[in-house]
Amino acid sequence: MSVLVTGGAGYIGSHAAIALHDSGRRVVLLDDLSNASAAAVDAVRVLTSSDIPFVEGDAADVGLVDDAMGRFGVDEVVHFAASKSVAESVNEPLAYFRNNLGSLLGVLAAMEARGIKRLVFSSSCTVYGEPEVVPVTEASPVAAVNPYGVTKLQGEQLLDVIASAGGLDVMLLRYFNPIGAHLTGSIGEDPTGTPTNLVPLLMEVAVGRRDRLQVFGGDYDTPDGSAVRDYLHVVDLAEAHVAALEALASRPGATAVNLGTGRGYSVLEVIGMAEEVMGRSIAYEIVGRRPGDAERIWADPSFASEVLGWTAQRGLREMIQDHWRWCEAHPMGFETV
Numbered sequence: 001m002s003v004l005v006t007g008g009a010g011y012i013g014s015h016a017a018i019a020l021h022d023s024g025r026r027v028v029l030l031d032d033l034s035n036a037s038a039a040a041v042d043a044v045r046v047l048t049s050s051d052i053p054f055v056e057g058d059a060a061d062v063g064l065v066d067d068a069m070g071r072f073g074v075d076e077v078v079h080f081a082a083s084k085s086v087a088e089s090v091n092e093p094l095a096y097f098r099n100n101l102g103s104l105l106g107v108l109a110a111m112e113a114r115g116i117k118r119l120v121f122s123s124s125c126t127v128y129g130e131p132e133v134v135p136v137t138e139a140s141p142v143a144a145v146n147p148y149g150v151t152k153l154q155g156e157q158l159l160d161v162i163a164s165a166g167g168l169d170v171m172l173l174r175y176f177n178p179i180g181a182h183l184t185g186s187i188g189e190d191p192t193g194t195p196t197n198l199v200p201l202l203m204e205v206a207v208g209r210r211d212r213l214q215v216f217g218g219d220y221d222t223p224d225g226s227a228v229r230d231y232l233h234v235v236d237l238a239e240a241h242v243a244a245l246e247a248l249a250s251r252p253g254a255t256a257v258n259l260g261t262g263r264g265y266s267v268l269e270v271i272g273m274a275e276e277v278m279g280r281s282i283a284y285e286i287v288g289r290r291p292g293d294a295e296r297i298w299a300d301p302s303f304a305s306e307v308l309g310w311t312a313q314r315g316l317r318e319m320i321q322d323h324w325r326w327c328e329a330h331p332m333g334f335e336t337v
């Protein structure tokens with residue numbers, strides 16, 4: 001079996017590529033390197049001791065995707081290629097629709113032309129907006145509250161329609177907050193430009209690239225006043241993609257699945273854990289809430305356990321330890337010499 005991984009040089013894609021390789025599949029990576037590094041591809045090849053093919057280009061380019069599928073005998077697809085900054089999506093909504101829906105349409109057109117039916121789609125807990133009730137289950141109401149969220153929700157809806165017509169079997173994986181890195185510390189998250197996510201920013205403070213972290217909101221209705229999220233280890237998340245491809249055999253149509261640990265941590269708890277793991281203090285200041293942030297959100301992961309036979313294995317300490325190992329060795333990301 002050969003699996004095409006779009007966005008395969010990115011943070012989650014590169015980790016998933018290793019898990020897919022370890023499951024016995026031949027892996028083909030496709031990435032336009034707009035928010036990823038070719039060095040990640042090299043590192044994946046080293047970690048898998050395998051000369052994994054890499055196609056550089058845009059998943060919206062049907063001809064390119066179709067050609068890669070033909071050349072490498074692809075029979076299933078994991079589609080990550082997308083932009084993921086909420087803030088950027090607010091400033092450049094059209095770019096988000098073009099990239100996130102364009103890449104999905106490109107992949108779907110090529111899949112249809114090749115008669116490929118098995119797909120795993122990278123979605124997000126952002127489809128739940130600001131939930132009134134936690135934990136969220138797959139039956140919780142969906143509501144996109146920013147352009148990025150709209151692209152994920154519309155992507156899911158499009159896939160649901162095509163699957164209902166019998167054209168596709170697809171897992172819609174709704175990720176909560178992936179952090180951490182491969183145990184070796186040789187691949188990890190390396191955002192282009194200024195990061196917007198909590199842990200990459202916290203790591204920049206730890207390596208001295210930033211004075212202090214801003215904690216967005218200290219007056220939420222949570223035990224310590226800071227917002228609560230369901231952080232999960234990127235290697236656990238990667239393994240869920242293997243389980244999802246395998247589950248498609250017995251689950252035709254479209255199935256949405258939450259991927260989280262089922263436990264929430266506050267921003268201050270994450271900082272506290274980082275201080276413990278690193279043995280140093282992290283400078284931070286509590287500032288105003290970030291517009292559009294939910295107060296608290298975590299997953300009910302029981303459906304993932306039922307459908308995929310998957311539960312997250314790694315706790316917050318391991319997530320931070322592994323993320324830190326990567327950042328300590330690569331303070332400037334993949335550009336570190």
Ligand code: UD1
Nearest residue numbers: 084085124125126196197198201214215216227229267293
């Ligand atoms: C958001 C999206 C998620 C998306 C992810 C990708 C929602 C609910 N979640 O996650 O779907 O996949 O972005 O980028 O829309 N924080 C600080 N200071 C900082 C940065 C963050 O206090 O400098 C806080 C945030 O307020 C939040 C938590 O840390 O409470 C996590 O933030 P972040 O890492 O940006 O992820 P989400 O916003 O939860």
